[in-house]
Structure formats: C-alpha cells, structure tokens
Amino acid sequence: MIDKFVRSMAEAMDGIRDGAVVMIPGFAEVGAPNALIDGLIEQGAKDLTVVINATGKPRVPGVKVTGFARLVELGRVRKVITSFVRAGSVCGEAVKAGTVVAEVIPQGTLAERIRAAGAGIPAFYTPTGADTLVAEGKEIREYRGRRCVLEEAIHADVALVEAWMADRWGNLVFRGAGRNFNPLVAMAAELTIVQTHHVCDLGQIPAEEVMTPGIFVDRVLHMPVGDPKLPV
Amino acid sequence: MSATEQDWAPLSRDGMAARAAQDIPEGWYVNLGIGVPTLIGNHIPPEREVILHSENGVLGMGPAPEKHRENPWLINASSQRITLRVGASLVHHADSFAIVRGGHLDLCVLGGFQVAENGDLANWSHSPKEVARQIGGAMDLAVGAKRVWVVMEHVTKDGKPRILRRCSYPLTASACVTRVYTNMAVLDVTPAGFKVVEIIPGMSFSELQARSEAELIR
Numbered sequence: 001m002i003d004k005f006v007r008s009m010a011e012a013m014d015g016i017r018d019g020a021v022v023m024i025p026g027f028a029e030v031g032a033p034n035a036l037i038d039g040l041i042e043q044g045a046k047d048l049t050v051v052i053n054a055t056g057k058p059r060v061p062g063v064k065v066t067g068f069a070r071l072v073e074l075g076r077v078r079k080v081i082t083s084f085v086r087a088g089s090v091c092g093e094a095v096k097a098g099t100v101v102a103e104v105i106p107q108g109t110l111a112e113r114i115r116a117a118g119a120g121i122p123a124f125y126t127p128t129g130a131d132t133l134v135a136e137g138k139e140i141r142e143y144r145g146r147r148c149v150l151e152e153a154i155h156a157d158v159a160l161v162e163a164w165m166a167d168r169w170g171n172l173v174f175r176g177a178g179r180n181f182n183p184l185v186a187m188a189a190e191l192t193i194v195q196t197h198h199v200c201d202l203g204q205i206p207a208e209e210v211m212t213p214g215i216f217v218d219r220v221l222h223m224p225v226g227d228p229k230l231p232v
Numbered sequence: 233m234s235a236t237e238q239d240w241a242p243l244s245r246d247g248m249a250a251r252a253a254q255d256i257p258e259g260w261y262v263n264l265g266i267g268v269p270t271l272i273g274n275h276i277p278p279e280r281e282v283i284l285h286s287e288n289g290v291l292g293m294g295p296a297p298e299k300h301r302e303n304p305w306l307i308n309a310s311s312q313r314i315t316l317r318v319g320a321s322l323v324h325h326a327d328s329f330a331i332v333r334g335g336h337l338d339l340c341v342l343g344g345f346q347v348a349e350n351g352d353l354a355n356w357s358h359s360p361k362e363v364a365r366q367i368g369g370a371m372d373l374a375v376g377a378k379r380v381w382v383v384m385e386h387v388t389k390d391g392k393p394r395i396l397r398r399c400s401y402p403l404t405a406s407a408c409v410t411r412v413y414t415n416m417a418v419l420d421v422t423p424a425g426f427k428v429v430e431i432i433p434g435m436s437f438s439e440l441q442a443r444s445e446a447e448l449i450r
Binding site: 027028030053054083084085086087088092095096102104105106107108109111112114115126127128129130131132133134174175176177178179180181182183184211227228229230 | 286287288289290303304305306307311313322323324325326328329332333357360362363364365366367368369370371372375376402403404405406
C-alpha cells in the first residue's frame with residue numbers, strides 16, 4: 001500500500017543536506033508552507049540556495065522575524081533566486097552585507113524556469129527581460145522579430161508545499177489563491193514535502209479536481225495550521 | 233511659474249485613475265499594476281464586464297470585501313484582500329504568467345518612473361547599483377500584454393520631467409508603452425514620438441511642453 005503520510009516533522013525533514021536547493025512557494029502568506037519552513041529551521045541544514053518569489057517585508061521593530069527571513073537571519077542561506085528584494089528586509093540587509101547572493105529575475109521567468117525543470121525543458125527563450133539588467137551575461141536571440149533572452153530551468157533538491165487537502169497517494173488540492181507556485185515547485189524537486197490542512201481518503205478528491213497528482217509528491221504531513229494571516 | 237499665475241490644477245491620483253478607466257471597454261482582460269493603476273478598478277462601473285487579472289493567479293477580481301467578510305485565501309498582487317466576481321477562475325503561477333507572457337491580456341496598466349518617446353519604460357529601479365531589486369511581474373507585463381498604459385505624475389516631486397527622450401533609470405522593457413496618463417495630460421506613443429491626446433483644462437500646450445523633456449506633437 002502506498003502511504004506518503006509521515007507522522008512527524010523530523011520524518012518530513014529527514015535527509016535534507018547542507019548546500020541543498022530548496023523551493024519555497026507562497027504569495028505573501030497565502031500558500032506559504034510556514035510549518036515546513038519552521039521544520040527546516042529546526043532540522044538545521046545550512047548553506048542553502050532558496051528559490052522564493054519574494055524575500056520579505058522590511059523589519060518592523062518589536063516584531064519577531066519568522067519563516068524564510070528567520071532562515072536568513074540564522075545565516076543558513078547562501079543564495080536566493082527571487083523576483084523581489086526589498087531594502088530594510090532581513091534578506092535585503094544580508095545581500096547588502098554580502099552574506100547572501102541574490103539572483104533577482106522577473107516573476108514570470110521565475111515561474112517558467114521552475115515549470116521548465118519539472119517538464120524536462122533545460123532552457124527556453126523569452127522576450128521578458130531583453131534590453132534590461134536581467135539580460136546581462138545571457139544569450140540573446142531574435143525570434144519573430146523580438147529580442148529574446150535564454151533562461152535556464154531551475155531544479156531543486158527539495159520543495160516545501162502547502163496544500164488544502166491531500167490523500168495517501170499525495171494527490172493535492174489547493175485553496176483560493178494559495179495555489180500560486182505550489183504545483184510548480186512540486187514538479188521541479190527531487191524531494192517534495194507537503195503540509196496539508198486536511199487529510200482525505202483515497203478517492204475522496206474527485207479525479208477531475210486533483211490539482212497536483214501524487215506522482216509529484218513524496219511526503220505529506222498533516223498540519224491543520226489555520227488561515228493565512230495578512231503580513232504585518 | 234508661481235501657483236497664482238497658473239489657471240489649472242493637476243489631477244489627483246484618483247483623478248488619473250478615473251480618467252484611464254474611461255478608456256477601458258467592456259470585454260477586455262486587464263491587469264492593473266501596484267499603486268495608482270490598482271485604483272482604476274474602483275472607477276470601472278460593475279455593469280461594464282471588464283475582467284481583472286492578478287499575477288498571483290486570479291482572473292476575475294471583484295471589488296474590495298466588506299469588513300468581516302474577507303476571505304484570507306484571496307489576495308491581489310499588492311497583498312490586499314479581494315473578492316471574486318461570479319465567473320472568476322484561479323490558476324497556478326505558470327498559467328497566470330502564461331496569461332501575461334502569452335499575449336492574452338488586452339491591457340496592462342503600470343505605474344512608471346520614466347517613459348521615453350520610443351515607448352521605453354523604467355519603473356522598477358533608480359540605479360543599477362541598488363541592492364534592493366523589486367522586479368516582481370513588471371517586466372513580464374510590460375513585454376506580454378497587447379497594450380501597455382502607464383499612469384504616473386507628469387513630473388517628479390522636485391519638478392524633473394518623466395516624459396523623456398531616453399530613460400536614465402534601468403529599463404523595465406524597451407519600446408513597450410502605447411499610452412501614458414499623467415496628472416496633466418494623455419499622451420500616445422507613436423512612431424514619431426509623444427502625441428498629445430488631451431491636456432487638463434486651463435493648461436496650454438506650451439505649458440505642458442515646458443514640463444516634458446521629449447518634444448511633444450500636437
């Protein structure tokens with residue numbers, strides 16, 4: 001019997017190595033696998049490359065740093081691949097200090113580079129970013145009269161995913177705008193770890209309504225963490 | 233020119249948004265960028281079926297929710313809580329950006345720092361040396377939508393022009409802007425340069441030209 005459910009956070013995080021490439025989905029707090037990020041903080045892997053859409057808001061005095069920003073604050077992140085770095089954020093400060101290297105790219109290019117990895121496409125051309133700073137050092141070629149930039153797939157060792165519902169085969173459903181990068185990172189990683197609000201019996205999610213099929217999922221942990229909060 | 237001599241008042245942020253909203257017809261799929269462009273949604277009458285896209289995977293955004301009726305799972309690109317219209321759909325990020333990059337949006341409206349007479353747009357960075365890089369979806373939208381409109385103040389806070397021959401800030405995309413709505417005028421980007429479509433009441437063409445670096449066409 002296939003059963004991808006794991007019973008503890010330690011089991012979920014088992015085997016994540018120093019130097020791993022880790023994908024973290026979510027848009028603001030919606031669809032962000034915050035419990036798994038806490039698990040990764042606890043697990044201790046360092047020297048990480050993190051692929052994440054946005055790296056966090058500026059520090060607010062008196063407000064505790066959590067999630068990805070906490071991972072950076074603890075010195076565990078070496079590189080970040082992202083579309084958004086803000087001044088005054090924990091990550092922005094680390095980039096300024098030179099302790100974290102940031103590769104900042106357009107959001108659609110980020111999504112497509114992740115999707116490409118999952119789909120077995122090593123690289124693709126896109127007009128996004130042509131004639132801008134993000135094209136520096138990249139191959140340029142003209143297609144249909146437009147200058148295009150060669151962008152490479154981003155593969156990961158580990159993807160952390162937040163789902164609304166999951167069954168023991170790892171079939172997933174996401175809620176509202178919480179889908180965002182979750183189905184993409186699930187496809188692009190060697191090891192995909194899911195936290196889910198709800199556990200379903202096999203067959204309870206109608207086949208037509210499965211958003212990510214279990215083939216892309218390795219481990220599922222039941223974490224009924226509640227609704228996302230608006231960022232401070 | 234002192235304030236007492238001028239016979240005109242620049243549009244407010246809401247005034248610019250309302251002006252741009254007038255030109256969006258029923259049936260268009262539209263992405264509204266962060267800032268003043270987001271305000272445009274408030275000025276599209278609900279009976280006009282304009283379908284608003286948000287980069288985080290929402291197609292068919294409705295008006296802001298009433299207090300206590302917010303759905304914590306629904307936000308827009310600015311992380312504000314939103315509602316869905318009847319008929320809305322939700323997609324993942326690769327599909328959301330296929331909508332953007334695949335040329336499916338009739339229009340995107342972006343904020344801007346500078347627009348050049350050839351349609352170059354700068355709206356994400358003031359210098360290549362800046363550590364903070366906030367690209368987000370701007371480069372995808374500028375390249376991908378069928379039409380790109382920019383809504384911005386005509387000059388900077390200290391009076392420097394934003395309507396330029398060439399942008400001095402790092403580009404978002406080259407030759408992408410088709411129309412600009414400022415707090416003083418509506419300008420079309422044409423092969424010959426900026427063509428003035430409309431000027432706010434009381435302002436003359438030469439007064440507008442004096443606040444623009446690029447040469448304007450009547």
